[in-house]
Amino acid sequence: MQKPTEKILVIKHGAFGDLIQADGVLRDIRNHYPQAEIVLLTSPEFESLMHRCPHIDRILTDSRSPIWQLTKHIALSTTLKHELFTQIIDLQNSDRTRLYRRYILPKSQWIARLSGLEPESGLKGQLALLKQALIPIHYAYSPNVSWMADNISFLLKRHRVQSPYIALIPGCSASHPEKRWPFYKELATALLKHGFDVVNILGPDELEMADHMPGHCLTKQHGLFSWFELAGILNQASFVIGNDTGPSHVASCLGKSGLALFGAHSSVTRAEIRRGDFRALKANDLRQLSVETVLAAVLPKLPTPIQHPTTLKHRPNYSVR
Missing domain, CATH: 3.40.50.2000 (Glycogen Phosphorylase B;)
Known part of the structure; x- marks a missing residue:
């Protein structure tokens, strides 16, 4: 050689x-x-x-x-x-x-x-x-970064996750709590009512969420052990919704359809997270970004649900960047 x-x-x-x-x-x-x-x-x-x-x-x-x-x-x-x-x-x-x-x-x-x-x-x-x-x-x-994604079919089966499922990334670094949108629990509930299974991906800084998040919670204590399993979960999701955080960038770089939620402390332009069908929704105050607005942005992009959806009232106009 x-x-x-x-x-x-x-x-x-x-x-x-x-x-x-x-x-x-x-x-x-x-x-x-x-x-x-x-x-x-x-x-x-x-x-x-x-x-x-x-x-x-x-x-x-x-x-x-x-x-x-x-x-x-x-x-x-x-x-x-x-x-x-x-x-x-x-x-x-x-x-x-x-x-x-x-x-x-x-x-x-x-x-x-x-x-x-x-x-x-x-x-x-x-x-x-x-x-x-x-x-x-x-x-x-x-x-x-498809090289990151392991085949995690066994993990989905173990946790009885049904496809199509929506992956939620409700956390971020503990040093940046201002980047956390506070309504993932309500969003997960609404997505389940629409007939979609939900997988919440929780890192070490948000393990306390595991006890009250609707849907499936995958953490190191609940079966998610590596970078590669994380990428595998995101890779098999039908849609990904997350904060301005590393796993959201993984989803974007896997070519997934998804939406990242940005507040006033983050720049969509500097993040360079928008590519393909992965977009960003920015609000001056994440506390004022409603579940209805997020749903209006994502529901038209989702596949046919596994159950008959329950129609939600109020579908406001939105702008996805």
Whole structure:
């Protein structure tokens, strides 16, 4: 087997949604350098996830330790220097990675954002880097993380989930409670009345919801154990409704039909979550976004329900972005 002529380091620490969204960018890099060894530097919590990504060869992890933890910084510096990378593509473009460029790998060839330039979104910033590196853009606008999705038919059967089902993502990071739409319980009840089965996907920060959410609740304590099962649940859903959070980005990058709910603290443009039949609905105050408005946005897009639907009153006009 011929030894790769180039060794490229791609830096993308996260966050989860941003890393998922970079799938098409990574694919374009791979297509442009088919014989290179491509190594991803990412956060430790994403190591098992990105090992399955078909566009990279190896993973290095960076815990981004505080500056006073010198031992860890020295170990990372030693590792990166010994790799002898021929090129570094900095998709993270953070203050930390700029320090890496200046102090750890100052003699390497870097593709990084020019100082003072702030892109409209993280994805557009990565597209600018591809253009800067003269890498043709074919897939960056259309990430496809089907490689994430396991076959979870056994899981659906175990929990007696019936198709077609609607996947709800009622949570988000605990550090951003303002991104949570507060009416998922009422939405789940309404969807069940319309004849659709409902699967609530709950992360570690919203386990308390499991006791009172109508429909099925899948958590690590209820049978959902991995990134890949999460993607499998989303992949087999007929429609996905979620907040501005990582799993909603997974659904968008799986090519699913769906709707993400955005409040005043989130930018639909910067999120770059709209693609295909996955759209966004923005409200200045998520507490004022009614269940009826969300239903009016999604019901015309849903398949024939498993039961005879109960017609809801009041179907207001809406605008889905």
